[in-house]
Amino acid sequence: MENEQRIRRIGLLTGGGDAPGLNAVIRAVTLTAILQEEWEVVGIRRGFEGLLHDNPHVVALTQKRVEGLLPRGGTVLGAASHNNPRLFEPSENGPIVSKWAKAQVRRQLDALAIDALVIIGGDGTMTMGQQFFEAGIPLVGVPKTIDNDLLVTELTFGFDSALDQATDALDRLHTTAESHDRVMVMEVMGRNSGWIALHAGVAGSADVILIPELPFTLAAIGAKIREQRDAGRLYSIVVVAEGATPAEGDQLYREFGDERSLGGIGHWLAAQLAESLGVATRAVVLGHLQRGGSPSAFDRNLATMFGASAVRLIAKRKFGYMTALQCGDIVSVPIIDAIGEQKKVSLESKLVHTAEGLGISFGI
Numbered sequence: 001m002e003n004e005q006r007i008r009r010i011g012l013l014t015g016g017g018d019a020p021g022l023n024a025v026i027r028a029v030t031l032t033a034i035l036q037e038e039w040e041v042v043g044i045r046r047g048f049e050g051l052l053h054d055n056p057h058v059v060a061l062t063q064k065r066v067e068g069l070l071p072r073g074g075t076v077l078g079a080a081s082h083n084n085p086r087l088f089e090p091s092e093n094g095p096i097v098s099k100w101a102k103a104q105v106r107r108q109l110d111a112l113a114i115d116a117l118v119i120i121g122g123d124g125t126m127t128m129g130q131q132f133f134e135a136g137i138p139l140v141g142v143p144k145t146i147d148n149d150l151l152v153t154e155l156t157f158g159f160d161s162a163l164d165q166a167t168d169a170l171d172r173l174h175t176t177a178e179s180h181d182r183v184m185v186m187e188v189m190g191r192n193s194g195w196i197a198l199h200a201g202v203a204g205s206a207d208v209i210l211i212p213e214l215p216f217t218l219a220a221i222g223a224k225i226r227e228q229r230d231a232g233r234l235y236s237i238v239v240v241a242e243g244a245t246p247a248e249g250d251q252l253y254r255e256f257g258d259e260r261s262l263g264g265i266g267h268w269l270a271a272q273l274a275e276s277l278g279v280a281t282r283a284v285v286l287g288h289l290q291r292g293g294s295p296s297a298f299d300r301n302l303a304t305m306f307g308a309s310a311v312r313l314i315a316k317r318k319f320g321y322m323t324a325l326q327c328g329d330i331v332s333v334p335i336i337d338a339i340g341e342q343k344k345v346s347l348e349s350k351l352v353h354t355a356e357g358l359g360i361s362f363g364i
């Protein structure tokens with residue numbers, strides 16, 4: 001599509017793992033495109049995969065179709081985990097989007113008379129999006145992930161909702177831990193970043209927070225728990241990020257057929273602490289409860305602003321850009337700046353220092 005050509009119809013897809021707020025973006029893009037720009041909107045099912053079939057898997061998005069979507073969890077368009085072998089081909093630097101997929105997506109967009117795409121996703125989707133963009137597909141991005149690990153945006157939608165779930169779970173663990181004088185270890189998601197663990201740990205009054213950015217030692221955790229017991233506090237709450245590692249050890253994974261995900265550190269740690277300290281421990285893995293369900297009010301609004309902003313980016317032909325939150329403002333940044341590495345917890349951040357000041361141990 002030439003830049004000056006009038007836009008009449010846009011496509012919309014969601015990629016990667018689901019996150020609360022995806023449907024809120026779908027609704028916001030649809031309503032803003034229809035009401036403000038008088039464009040039509042086509043939803044593409046299961047990410048870029050929906051465009052790889054001979055008969056593309058798409059659905060017309062109308063005002064009626066997006067009614068009731070704001071509070072609904074998951075994504076009504078479906079989210080693929082991007083392991084379709086037709087989508088990728090090997091290269092020296094790992095898999096890249098295949099030539100065939102680029103040509104097929106181009107063909108299908110032309111056939112569907114889609115002038116531009118909104119892609120909603122995390123770093124996997126944005127990395128693919130950048131490659132499609134470089135191949136000439138006009139698209140803009142909306143950042144999503146409960147992990148909050150996407151560079152150049154202070155927040156992604158989904159994070160706040162996940163945080164609420166994790167904090168609520170910690171509140172519940174306090175009372176049962178206290179009743180039984182136990183050490184409760186709660187494992188949270190977050191991949192290689194400790195955002196969920198850190199924020200939930202402080203909000204949920206954990207005694208120990210373990211994040212991937214700071215490899216921990218059992219000795220340091222044991223010292224904290226002993227210190228508490230010596231002071232008469234007979235229970236402890238430990239939050240461990242799924243990607244956290246012992247100083248001398250590796251990340252743990254769980255296998256699901258030929259797929260695998262980070263996980264297992266919570267049970268491992270609870271067993272180690274029981275053995276080394278001789279105290280009663282239990283592990284809880286919060287898992288996909290952090291991803292499912294209705295988005296928080298904050299995430300609904302962030303997702304809605306991101307969705308509306310994505311439509312404005314298309315109207316301005318700012319293809320290859322992604323909406324982002326910076327200093328409380330909705331801005332746009334080149335997608336290429338958001339990919340390649342993940343956003344990590346800064347050890348100099350206010351929350352880390354505040355936690356240390358409160359006596360929370362990071363297991364170091």
Ligand code: F6P
Pocket residue numbers: 017081145146147189190191242261262291
């Ligand atoms: O990126 C979101 C996330 O929930 C991570 O926190 C977690 O490691 C991963 O996805 C789990 O993926 P899956 O649902 O494929 O097991």
